[in-house]
Every structure is written in C-alpha cells, then in structure tokens.
Amino acid sequence: MKIIRSPSAMTAWSEGLRREGVRIGLVPTMGALHDGHRALIRAARLRCDALAVSIFVNPTQFGPREDLTKYPRHISRDRALCRKEGVDVCFEPTAEAMYPERFQTIVTLPTIARRWEGEVRPHHFSGVATVVTKLFGIVRPQISYFGQKDFQQSALVRQLVEDLNLGVTIVVGSTVREKDGLALSSRNVYLSPDDRVRAVTLYRSLQAGADVIRRGVRAGKVIQTAMHRVVKAEPSMAVDYLVVCNPHTLEPLSMVTGKAVLLGAVRLGPVRLIDNLLVTAF
Numbered sequence: 001m002k003i004i005r006s007p008s009a010m011t012a013w014s015e016g017l018r019r020e021g022v023r024i025g026l027v028p029t030m031g032a033l034h035d036g037h038r039a040l041i042r043a044a045r046l047r048c049d050a051l052a053v054s055i056f057v058n059p060t061q062f063g064p065r066e067d068l069t070k071y072p073r074h075i076s077r078d079r080a081l082c083r084k085e086g087v088d089v090c091f092e093p094t095a096e097a098m099y100p101e102r103f104q105t106i107v108t109l110p111t112i113a114r115r116w117e118g119e120v121r122p123h124h125f126s127g128v129a130t131v132v133t134k135l136f137g138i139v140r141p142q143i144s145y146f147g148q149k150d151f152q153q154s155a156l157v158r159q160l161v162e163d164l165n166l167g168v169t170i171v172v173g174s175t176v177r178e179k180d181g182l183a184l185s186s187r188n189v190y191l192s193p194d195d196r197v198r199a200v201t202l203y204r205s206l207q208a209g210a211d212v213i214r215r216g217v218r219a220g221k222v223i224q225t226a227m228h229r230v231v232k233a234e235p236s237m238a239v240d241y242l243v244v245c246n247p248h249t250l251e252p253l254s255m256v257t258g259k260a261v262l263l264g265a266v267r268l269g270p271v272r273l274i275d276n277l278l279v280t281a282f
C-alpha cells in the first residue's frame with residue numbers, strides 16, 4: 001500500500017490509472033477508522049479496480065468551539081486497517097497542502113445545509129462540501145463511498161456532485177451498529193462508561209418513530225412526539241433535534257406518505273450523537 005501525502009502526487013497516480021481505463025474508488029475519511037469505515041472500504045474494494053482512502057482531519061468543517069485538536073488520531077492503526085482491507089493508497093495530505101495561504105474558494109449549498117446539523121454547526125457543511133470537492137479534484141475517483149450515519153452529509157454530497165457535474169458516482173453504505181444498536185462513530189470514544197450505556201437511547205427513539213409509522217400513524221407531529229417521549233426518559237440527554245423529513249430535501253414532513261427519514265441529534269455530557277433511520281409508509 002502506498003502512502004501519498006502530496007496532492008499533486010495523488011493526482012499523478014490517479015491520472016496514470018485513468019488513462020489505462022482503471023476504475024478508481026475513493027473512501028474519504030478523517031481517520032480513527034472503525035467497522036463502519038471498514039464496511040465502506042470492503043464495498044469499494046469489491047467494485048473498484050484501484051482504491052484510495054483519504055485520511056484528513058479537515059479543519060474547515062470544525063467550529064471554533066469544536067474538537068479539532070482533540071479529534072482522535074490513530075494513523076498507524078488506520079494504515080494497518082487499510083492495508084489489511086487491500087487499499088492501494090492512503091492519501092494523507094497536510095492542512096497546509098490542502099489550504100495554502102492563497103486558498104479562497106468555499107463551496108456552499110445553502111438549502112440542504114440550512115437545517116439540522118447546519119443549524120447547530122453553522123460552517124460545518126461548507127467545510128465538508130469544500131474538502132469533498134477538493135478530494136474529488138485531487139483523487140479523481142469514478143466512485144466514492146459515504147456512510148448513511150451522516151445522512152445530511154451524504155444528501156449534500158449527492159447534490160454537490162449533481163450541481164457541479166463532478167462525474168462521481170456516490171454510494172451510501174448502511175450504518176454499522178454496536179450490538180445494542182448504537183451507531184458506530186469515531187467520537188463514541190469520548191463517551192464515559194455510563195454515557196455509553198445511555199447512548200443507545202437515541203437509536204431507541206428513532207425506532208419508536210419507525211414503530212408508530214408501521215402501526216399506521218402518518219402525522220409528523222405524532223411521530224416526533226413518540227421519538228421525544230423515549231429521550232425524555234433519559235434526563236441526562238438533551239435533544240438538538242428529532243424530526244421526520246423528506247429524505248431528498250430534508251424538509252420536515254407534516255404527513256408521511258412514502259419514504260421518509262427520521263433524523264436525530266442529542267447531547268450526552270460533552271458528546272454529540274447523531275443517527276437516522278430510513279422508513280417507508282405504505
């Protein structure tokens with residue numbers, strides 16, 4: 001497995017392969033890889049001839065009071081996982097190489113980024129959209145893989161690719177969960193043992209929403225009340241949002257009539273957890 005740090009060397013590697021008709025896959029990550037990333041890498045490995053994983057803790061998607069400096073970094077463990085899964089290149093650029101002094105372009109998607117995570121983390125999605133656009137420009141993949149756990153992010157990336165004609169197929173892999181249902185996340189390591197036990201309440205509240213839909217409830221407000229009821233029973237958990245939305249526009253639904261996504265974000269002590277479930281009302 002090659003480790004490439006310079007963006008121009010990364011592009012040279014890809015361009016050489018593209019000229020030979022090789023299908024290149026990219027799994028963009030911020031490192032601290034877990035089984036959720038592993039599942040994306042495995043799916044990509046099956047479908048792509050050459051596979052790059054980018055490991056870059058992108059500073060522009062962190063707010064001033066967020067965990068950029070504390071974000072978990074385990075580069076040797078990440079490289080070992082990539083090697084084991086047959087990754088061809090780990091692309092590990094520095095922040096200086098990605099954002100040199102003269103850098104000034106910001107990519108924003110004002111509508112899809114407005115609500116939910118966008119409301120709580122105002123510049124987060126312009127940071128994500130900008131770095132993903134750069135990674136696609138540098139790595140030039142034909143296919144790229146994102147996790148469903150970051151539902152709004154994957155919707156935003158699909159929109160970005162469509163709007164800017166980037167020619168990258170986006171594949172969204174299902175959320176990988178712990179045995180009790182907690183969605184895997186690099187930030188779960190911040191949970192205290194007690195909060196780790198409580199953390200599954202978010203998933204349970206989404207399941208409660210899905211259950212009432214299965215039982216025939218269609219009114220958005222009633223579905224949201226069912227989700228809130230579960231979280232209220234866990235007083236140490238504070239809700240940022242628990243909503244039922246259109247899965248394409250991410251606008252809240254007053255009535256569920258087909259596909260919908262239940263989106264949730266809560267705070268447990270210093271940790272913020274997000275999760276979602278896709279549901280269909282027949």
Ligand code: PAF
Pocket residue numbers: 028029030056058061128131132150153
């Ligand atoms: O989901 C992530 O890990 C990041 O937001 C991404 C897509 C790698 C961009 O930095």
